[in-house]
Amino acid sequence: MQKLILSIDQGTTSSRSILFNLRGKKIFSSQCEFKQIFPNPGWVEHNPEEIWRVTLKTIKESIKKSKSLKANIISIGIANQRETTILWDKKTGKPVYNAIVWQDRRTQNICKNLKKKKLEKSFRKKTGLFIDPYFSATKVKWIFDNISATKKLHKNKRLMFGTIDTFLIWRLTNKKNHLTDATNASRTLMFNINTNKWDNEILRRLNIPKSILPEVKNSADNFGKTSKKIIGEEIPINAVLGDQQAAAVGQACLIKGSVKSTYGTGAFAIMNTGNKKIISKNKLLTTICYRIKNKNTYALEGSIFIAGAGVQWLRDKIKLINNAYETEKIIKSKTSNDGIYVVPAFTGLGAPYWNANARGTISGITRNTDWKNIVRAVIESVAYQSYDLFRAMNNDGLKPKVVKVDGGMVSNNWFSQFLSDILGIKVIRPKISETTALGAALIAGYQIGLYNSLHSISKKWRIDRKFTPKMKKKQRIDLLKGWQQAIKRTLV
Numbered sequence: 001m002q003k004l005i006l007s008i009d010q011g012t013t014s015s016r017s018i019l020f021n022l023r024g025k026k027i028f029s030s031q032c033e034f035k036q037i038f039p040n041p042g043w044v045e046h047n048p049e050e051i052w053r054v055t056l057k058t059i060k061e062s063i064k065k066s067k068s069l070k071a072n073i074i075s076i077g078i079a080n081q082r083e084t085t086i087l088w089d090k091k092t093g094k095p096v097y098n099a100i101v102w103q104d105r106r107t108q109n110i111c112k113n114l115k116k117k118k119l120e121k122s123f124r125k126k127t128g129l130f131i132d133p134y135f136s137a138t139k140v141k142w143i144f145d146n147i148s149a150t151k152k153l154h155k156n157k158r159l160m161f162g163t164i165d166t167f168l169i170w171r172l173t174n175k176k177n178h179l180t181d182a183t184n185a186s187r188t189l190m191f192n193i194n195t196n197k198w199d200n201e202i203l204r205r206l207n208i209p210k211s212i213l214p215e216v217k218n219s220a221d222n223f224g225k226t227s228k229k230i231i232g233e234e235i236p237i238n239a240v241l242g243d244q245q246a247a248a249v250g251q252a253c254l255i256k257g258s259v260k261s262t263y264g265t266g267a268f269a270i271m272n273t274g275n276k277k278i279i280s281k282n283k284l285l286t287t288i289c290y291r292i293k294n295k296n297t298y299a300l301e302g303s304i305f306i307a308g309a310g311v312q313w314l315r316d317k318i319k320l321i322n323n324a325y326e327t328e329k330i331i332k333s334k335t336s337n338d339g340i341y342v343v344p345a346f347t348g349l350g351a352p353y354w355n356a357n358a359r360g361t362i363s364g365i366t367r368n369t370d371w372k373n374i375v376r377a378v379i380e381s382v383a384y385q386s387y388d389l390f391r392a393m394n395n396d397g398l399k400p401k402v403v404k405v406d407g408g409m410v411s412n413n414w415f416s417q418f419l420s421d422i423l424g425i426k427v428i429r430p431k432i433s434e435t436t437a438l439g440a441a442l443i444a445g446y447q448i449g450l451y452n453s454l455h456s457i458s459k460k461w462r463i464d465r466k467f468t469p470k471m472k473k474k475q476r477i478d479l480l481k482g483w484q485q486a487i488k489r490t491l492v
Helices: 048-068 108-116 120-127 136-146 149-155 164-172 200-206 243-250 308-317 326-332 371-395 413-423 435-447 454-458 473-491
Strands: 002-010 014-021 026-033 071-080 086-089 159-162 179-181 215-217 237-242 259-263 267-274 285-292 295-304 341-343 361-363 402-406 426-430 463-467
Touching: 002 048, 002 164, 002 243, 002 435, 014 048, 014 435, 026 048, 048 071, 048 164, 071 164, 071 243, 071 435, 086 164, 108 120, 108 136, 120 200, 136 149, 136 200, 149 159, 159 164, 164 179, 164 237, 179 237, 237 243, 237 435, 243 259, 243 267, 243 285, 243 295, 243 435, 259 371, 259 435, 267 285, 267 371, 285 435, 295 371, 308 371, 326 371, 326 413, 341 371, 341 473, 361 473, 371 413, 371 473, 402 413, 413 426, 413 463, 413 473, 435 454
Parallel strands: 002 071, 071 237, 179 215, 259 402, 402 426
Antiparallel strands: 002 014, 014 026, 086 159, 259 267, 267 295, 285 295, 341 361, 426 463
């Protein structure tokens, strides 16, 4: 009987379940989108019950497919949108509020007050992160401060916190296991990456009770078995990683200095720094890339809040396109950007600016500007934001010469080439585009002994296409100069 690994890839706009064989080849994929909720400007929420429903639907479809193939699912890996925060009732399983998404900026004032108390240096030293609404801690505090049921549930020892991975594990194991892994914990602003424990001082400062937090395990570990009652089968869950860390594994960025950049809803560049924590002097994050056998491998990360989300904005809000695939043709119809720049600070700006108050701008508009200019400028903005991240890495003395890319946007050949031109380095696209799901599957396989080393995992990676810089130096400099001017206008 054929053996398969099920990878659950729970993202910001959809949930997917993908079946891989033991060689890392995709056999089947099920995907289901869910609603994005925007109650107020800068607020972004998801309905946890809807996330659960669509994720469960994709899981069951994958299991059904495995049966038709007469195959056996031997392990599950989970990759998930990070930082997104849920609190729920231990007894009923009911969330006390919607999931507050990583993009959400409602906790600006909480962050501002913490900074006023001069806590950022201490928080950064412990967590590797900045005090910013992006991370989970201030989202938890906001729910405690604003949702009255929360305090009562905590008093009755019924309150639980988790990022999406924790919520899914708890539901899949039929309320048995309240767990997360080190990569997700390291994105909460509550986890000390030096001691590998929840930080008591930070929790005290934020008035967050430790009792509501999950146990933190290795990325490759035993997270329990799925309940037969829930999905019809008992399958061990053997890997959990934040989606960007999972993508780093799926891209075989398993040696020090290797870099991947993912272009999904947001964009995230991660550099593996090995067993050494590097504290950036240029506002990059220090985070855990993965933890195996109780040993951390660290990473430097640059986070861009709006990448593919900009394309969704073009489609859903201002209705300039019908689908993402149109963008390449539209862009090619313009010979240049005509001096038009879009800074998509719809939810503030991430690295290296970390400005929660910034809002989006369109600059350079003339009577000649048309809708195609706007489409092109939105796509270009992702490359310019990536340049800002890589410039920060360079200024930290880390100079990547090649970046492995993945995510929906890089299927656009024009964008991938433009990215290479703007970064001034090689861009490599892998054969398997589902790198996030693949990374979770490979780590699950490693945990159950299918692969004897990380080196054997890296052998599963294959190149699809290389893009090398072709743009003339003057053109590149001029484009970047225009981008910096647009950023300055945004930050005013």
